[in-house]
Amino acid sequence: MIISDVFSKRQSIATYTVNELSVLINNGQVKLREVNKLHIRAIKKYILENVSSEQIYFPPLVATVAYLGTEKPQELTIVDGSQRLAVLCQIEEMGYKAAQSDLHEEMKKGYKLLQFVKHMEVAIQIFEGLSKEETDQLYIDLNTKGKKVALSKRIAFDSRKELNIITNKILETNKQLSTAGVEIEKRAVIRPTNKKLLSLSQLRQIVAIFITGKMVFRTLEDDRYETHLHAEGYIQLLNAWFDELFRLYPPEQIGNFQVSMLANHPLLISVAYFANKGLEKTGLQERKRELAKRMNQLIDVDFNRQNPIWKEFKGASRAGYYYLANDKANIEKLVRWLEEQGR
Structure with a gap:
């Protein structure tokens, strides 16, 4: 010894x-x-x-x-x-x-x-x-005193958690999302300076919404949810949703808070929840069809920042920009409004 x-x-x-x-x-x-x-x-x-x-x-x-x-x-x-x-x-x-x-x-x-x-x-x-x-x-x-492993490293290296595996696969392979931008180095996307659409933790939140079919507000651990599709099925759904999302707003501009309200994260996750609500146990092909149908309802929505409709939702004005409140009641109100569009 x-x-x-x-x-x-x-x-x-x-x-x-x-x-x-x-x-x-x-x-x-x-x-x-x-x-x-x-x-x-x-x-x-x-x-x-x-x-x-x-x-x-x-x-x-x-x-x-x-x-x-x-x-x-x-x-x-x-x-x-x-x-x-x-x-x-x-x-x-x-x-x-x-x-x-x-x-x-x-x-x-x-x-x-x-x-x-x-x-x-x-x-x-x-x-x-x-x-x-x-x-x-x-x-x-x-x-x-030990340094916490960065989220980007946990997603890249954790081969056990399906949530991270799916997030990492979308991050690696979706070219339109790459154009829109995912912030990896910083924990938060500070608007309006940062024009990337999402942070890595926000992308993982959207993946969690697809897996659960429910609104996810906190970090989701693998032992707290049940999957109904294989990982490849969720990847197909996410890619289909991003295709529909970028039909609503081009990936080159969607993260630019000066023009796009979808750069306001509460609205973006409301759209993700709206597209998945109640579908967690539905088969892959039927779910893809319903997702496309729901997203098509939003094709005529004006997602420009100047649209006065956004002031009807809870939020705060700062330096000429309107920031939607990221709380459960406000997101539920946004989802109800999205459900009324195109009908």
């Missing part, structure tokens, strides 16, 4: 089998911080969902000991990773439970877990001689 001096504290990294850690915990030789049941449940779900592909990735746990010798410590106080460790020590039990399932896929996961636990080792970064105050501060720093 290699021991290094980092600033005033000695530290090392050691690996333990899951069985070793289970024995140490049962003997009271490993002290865990208080665990959170919801967090435990989320980690278990992550393991069960990814054990078949063997894509389970955990960073090293962090612990402190009174003294670092030449052998790996047998008494540890966990600083960070108590939830992960608690779950890892339950893997064998999880495996037996899943293996007894009547569902074939769950049974396979159970046997995979039982094989997995036999070979799994856990890395622990170990600090020597931390006081309680230093231990608490290290825990806080580890959980608050």
